[in-house]
Amino acid sequence: MTDEIIEFHxxxxxxxxxxxxxxxxxxxxxxxxxxxxxxxxYAIDDICTHAxxxxxxxxxxxxxxxxxLHGACFDIKTGKALTAPATIDLRPYPVKxxxxxxxxxxxxxxx
Amino acid sequence: xxxxxxFVIVGASQAGGWVANSLRSExxxxxxxxxxxxxxxPYERPPLSKEALLGDVSVESTYFWKKQTLxxxxxxxxxxxxxxxxxxxxxxxxxxxxxxxxxxxLAITTGARVRKLSIEGSQLPGVxxxxxxxxxLEIKNQITKGSNALIIGGGWIGLECAATLTKxxxxxxxxxxxxxxxxxxxxxxxxxxxLDYHSKNGxxxxxxxxxxxxxxxxxxxxxxxxxxxxxxxxxxxVGIGVIPNSELAADAGLDVDNGIVVNEQTQTSDPDIYAAGxxxxxxxAILSRRIRLESYENAQNQGIxxxxxxLGNSEPYSEIPWFWSDQFDANIQMIGIPENWDTTAxxxxxxxxxxxxxxxxNGVIDGAISINNPRDLRFGKRLMQEKKQVSxxxxxxxxxxxxxxxxx
Numbered sequence: 001m002t003d004e005i006i007e008f009h010x011x012x013x014x015x016x017x018x019x020x021x022x023x024x025x026x027x028x029x030x031x032x033x034x035x036x037x038x039x040x041x042y043a044i045d046d047i048c049t050h051a052x053x054x055x056x057x058x059x060x061x062x063x064x065x066x067x068x069l070h071g072a073c074f075d076i077k078t079g080k081a082l083t084a085p086a087t088i089d090l091r092p093y094p095v096k097x098x099x100x101x102x103x104x105x106x107x108x109x110x111x
Numbered sequence: 112x113x114x115x116x117x118f119v120i121v122g123a124s125q126a127g128g129w130v131a132n133s134l135r136s137e138x139x140x141x142x143x144x145x146x147x148x149x150x151x152x153p154y155e156r157p158p159l160s161k162e163a164l165l166g167d168v169s170v171e172s173t174y175f176w177k178k179q180t181l182x183x184x185x186x187x188x189x190x191x192x193x194x195x196x197x198x199x200x201x202x203x204x205x206x207x208x209x210x211x212x213x214x215x216x217l218a219i220t221t222g223a224r225v226r227k228l229s230i231e232g233s234q235l236p237g238v239x240x241x242x243x244x245x246x247x248l249e250i251k252n253q254i255t256k257g258s259n260a261l262i263i264g265g266g267w268i269g270l271e272c273a274a275t276l277t278k279x280x281x282x283x284x285x286x287x288x289x290x291x292x293x294x295x296x297x298x299x300x301x302x303x304x305x306l307d308y309h310s311k312n313g314x315x316x317x318x319x320x321x322x323x324x325x326x327x328x329x330x331x332x333x334x335x336x337x338x339x340x341x342x343x344x345x346x347x348x349v350g351i352g353v354i355p356n357s358e359l360a361a362d363a364g365l366d367v368d369n370g371i372v373v374n375e376q377t378q379t380s381d382p383d384i385y386a387a388g389x390x391x392x393x394x395x396a397i398l399s400r401r402i403r404l405e406s407y408e409n410a411q412n413q414g415i416x417x418x419x420x421x422l423g424n425s426e427p428y429s430e431i432p433w434f435w436s437d438q439f440d441a442n443i444q445m446i447g448i449p450e451n452w453d454t455t456a457x458x459x460x461x462x463x464x465x466x467x468x469x470x471x472x473n474g475v476i477d478g479a480i481s482i483n484n485p486r487d488l489r490f491g492k493r494l495m496q497e498k499k500q501v502s503x504x505x506x507x508x509x510x511x512x513x514x515x516x517x518x519x
């Protein structure tokens with residue numbers, strides 16, 4: 001297996017993502033949620049691993065995002081599934097901030 | 112040191128599955144035997160009246176865990192097995208086939224069963240109930256596009272079914288004996304919103320109407336309503352509530368009163384026997400009364416609480432009840448069981464199908480219902496938990512974020 005090539009995509013500006021209001025973006029076929037926590041930006045898969053719901057519509061508290069549908073909580077920094085009913089983690093993506101531009105790194109897809 | 116104890120769970124339901132899962136995640140190394148009457152491992156019920164009925168998802172996708180995961184966790188599954196009695200003195204459960212299974216501790220998670228209609232014709236093929244995966248598959252096989260589907264009962268199951276069957280191309284006709292929809296669960300203004308919403312989506316709703324007779328030669332062909340009207344229909348789905356499966360506990364001499372009576376540690380009147388989920392009647396400190404909940408959240412979290420309690424790691428189980436339903440494009444969520452509120456605040460516009468109605472008692476949120484706004488409802492739950500003093504003006508003002516009220 002070859003290593004994945006990560007490609008960064010400029011998808012948001014820093015003013016669009018606040019601690020209270022994450023931003024949902026689409027990168028290719030991926031739905032990604034961008035969050036701000038303690039001044040840093042994080043990106044994790046936006047679709048709950050338990051059932052179809054957009055995590056960015058959820059509830060944020062103590063560094064966790066809670067699914068709006070069934071209440072599963074995930075760690076915003078790592079995507080780790082913390083509570084039932086989720087048992088599978090959300091995938092985290094690397095984030096780069098350049099000025100006010102936020103870029104998210106996702107695996108390059110061969111067309 | 113090895114643990115030679117055996118914990119038995121009767122009911123391979125959502126609650127039962129979470130008891131088993133919680134025992135393992137809390138580090139229990141003894142034997143876990145999970146006994147289920149159905150042939151399925153624990154599965155999610157919400158999709159049964161929605162995605163699974165539509166055909167969007169497979170039966171397997173409703174399973175909470177893969178069978179392999181349960182086996183790897185060394186959960187001994189005994190499916191297709193009905194327990195007929197509990198011998199508390201000998202600490203054994205006895206199955207219908209006469210097998211005796213000893214336990215050190217027992218959890219009862221037998222859930223609830225549908226309330227059945229016993230009227231003329233109710234045994235005809237084509238008259239369905241919806242509680243299990245097998246029910247969903249049977250209904251799905253029976254419906255034909257363009258035909259009439261009669262739904263008895265304008266509660267959650269009835270309305271979800273009406274929406275899904277409409278999406279499948281049926282004409283859904285709902286009869287509800289009471290004067291409004293979901294009358295036991297929601298307030299009159301939300302009932303009115305539901306009536307309007309379903310009517311606009313093509314559902315034909317008859318309030319104050321019951322069903323007298325199902326008719327048909329070999330299978331259902333029509334029904335006569337209590338107002339004398341005859342309705343042609345190829346399927347009927349009856350959703351008139353459920354009855355807790357507490358007979359096993361009652362026969363064993365455990366306290367039963369609208370479900371199996373448990374304490375805040377999910378323990379029954381026998382300290383080695385626990386109960387959780389739809390079958391359990393627990394004291395809820397937040398509501399200041401005993402309650403038996405029929406909800407997803409309760410089945411999950413009370414199941415987890417029971418697993419911990421069986422290991423002596425219990426925290427009192429008491430949560431703000433939370434329910435949700437999906438009907439057409441509306442996600443409906445409720446927190447609390449509002450009673451005796453003195454005022455209400457509506458945030459958003461009901462006519463846009465996106466709003467939350469808060470029920471306040473002495474300036475504190477006592478419950479809320481949201482249509483397509485789970486986020487504000489969630490903030491409302493936090494405000495309710497913290498018993499924050501809030502005003503109708505602030506809650507109704509879309510310009511004020513609810514998180515700001517939490518911090519104030």
